[in-house]
Amino acid sequence: MGLSMFALSRRSDARFAPARSSAELPPSFLGSGIRVRGVLEIEGELTIQGFVAGRIAALKLIIAPGGRVEGDIVAREVVVSGNLNGRIFAPNVTVEETAHIDGRIFHNTITVARGAHFDGRMPWRPVNFFETLDQLPETQP
Amino acid sequence: MTIFNRNDNKPADSKLSAIDALQTPKPTEQPRPQAYAQPLSPPAKTGASMASVISKALKITGQLESTEDIQIDGEIDGDVRGVGVKIGNNAKVKGTVYGDEVELAGTIDGRIEAKKVILTGTARMSGDVSHQDIKIESGAFIDGNLKPDFGKTAGSKPTVAPFKPVAAVAPATPDKSAEARH
Known part of the structure; x- marks a missing residue:
């Protein structure tokens, strides 16, 4: 009971709850x-x-300045201050001014700082898109 | 212009005086600021000199190599190359661990190739160990051969070798890797 409640509440406010x-x-x-x-x-x-080259699944992912990721990221929250070549699937995304991104950001809420380098698209998706993300064939390895 | 000024000034003045009246007795009642011997919050971590930490919640399928120390508490399915590699109590590694110094308190299913090897009392080692120098504490479980031939045979590779491609990498990742571009 307690566990299912937790899972439910986690799901309902996945958009605003920090990891x-x-x-x-x-x-x-x-x-x-x-x-x-x-x-x-x-x-x-x-x-x-x-x-890091490959697929990353996390609750919260931070790409620090100097960090570099090539591949897809599935997370609840992503903060990018470094380099990314690939796709992000996350309801909360923050792109800092030192970021350098080539690819796509599937998001529900996004912040992009002035000065950030971003080449690509950032499609908006409803919150439930991210809940079923694990089953999407395109996010599988 | 004058109209605006008059209108602006009037409420502002009356507000200010009201606030002043409220606030003037207060400063004497407020506690004096205290001096702290230590800063209230610890200084921010400087990431540059930090070793890598793979916590117990992290599972890596693939290869990992580092020019720094690595602390592993999670699960790794693949090879690990580092300088100092510490494998914690509940950690699991399936693959070969290369390093200058490898300290094992968890489980390795594979090989260790290191100059200095420490197997603590909780270590569970299934596989061979190639070393120069080894310490085994009471309680360690070893199922394999120990050979003091690290660096002597042609088979033992240097600590950090180039990546081999891994099949598990996401197809979206183009194979032109960072090395090729930078």
């Missing part, structure tokens, strides 16, 4: 010297300062 359970789980950090190729799945927060 809630990220506080309980220790955040992951990929430093500037790291290079990862493959699929990353995390139930909490992930900060990338290094280079």
